[in-house]
Amino acid sequence: ExxxxxxxxxxxxxxxxxxxxxxxxGFTFSTYRMNWVRQAPGKGLEWVxxxxxxxxxxxYADSVKGRVTISRDNVKNSLSLQMxxxxxxxxxxxxxxxxxxxxxxxxxxxxxxxxVTVSS
Amino acid sequence: EIVLTQSxxxxxxxxxxxxxxxxxxxxxxxxxxxWYQQKPGQAPRLLIYDASNRATGIPARFSGSGSxxxxxxxxxxxxxxxxxxxxxxxxxxxxxxxxxxxxxxIK
Numbered sequence: 055e056x057x058x059x060x061x062x063x064x065x066x067x068x069x070x071x072x073x074x075x076x077x078x079x080g081f082t083f084s085t086y087r088m089n090w091v092r093q094a095p096g097k098g099l100e101w102v103x104x105x106x107x108x109x110x111x112x113x114y115a116d117s118v119k120g121r122v123t124i125s126r127d128n129v130k131n132s133l134s135l136q137m138x139x140x141x142x143x144x145x146x147x148x149x150x151x152x153x154x155x156x157x158x159x160x161x162x163x164x165x166x167x168x169x170v171t172v173s174s
Numbered sequence: 175e176i177v178l179t180q181s182x183x184x185x186x187x188x189x190x191x192x193x194x195x196x197x198x199x200x201x202x203x204x205x206x207x208x209w210y211q212q213k214p215g216q217a218p219r220l221l222i223y224d225a226s227n228r229a230t231g232i233p234a235r236f237s238g239s240g241s242x243x244x245x246x247x248x249x250x251x252x253x254x255x256x257x258x259x260x261x262x263x264x265x266x267x268x269x270x271x272x273x274x275x276x277x278x279x280i281k
Contacts, residue, residue, distance in 0.1 A: 162229060
């Protein structure tokens, strides 16, 4: 069974940093592209970042570019999102999501999300 | 950035009725559009990819159509478990973008 479990969320002050992690199991993690998607309370979905299977290609939303770094460890089956210079508007549930194997850039498995609250 | 506009924002229907949801792109995305369903407190679920292909395990009552800038998700006969929020997403260009969502609620 495919499982994605996020951790590392919490309350952080504006300007602070936070690192989210996503533990993957039930599939060959090293062969799948991965993404982070966020959802502010009561709002819609916003794609945040992408990384290919070998970490050779990454993409970021303009809203987080320069402040966020996506990375992965294919030995530990883990995905990470390092977030710096956090702003109020970064408050959201952050989902780790796997891309469907046969057809790129659609997200077929999602974690349950990690809540990040940026507030003083 | 490609902007996806979903309409209506809310659709009030009864079980057994047909639901028709729209997603319009600010520029052509070819057929590179997908649909997701999200229920309260849950992660989204992929329903449709590349405009008209059902994802694994998705019932046949869900169908997608369209190309270019105009897309439709149709639920042929609403089941109680289909009342949820639906999002479209394009993969034609970076950044990936989602529409604002359509809530299908019980009338």
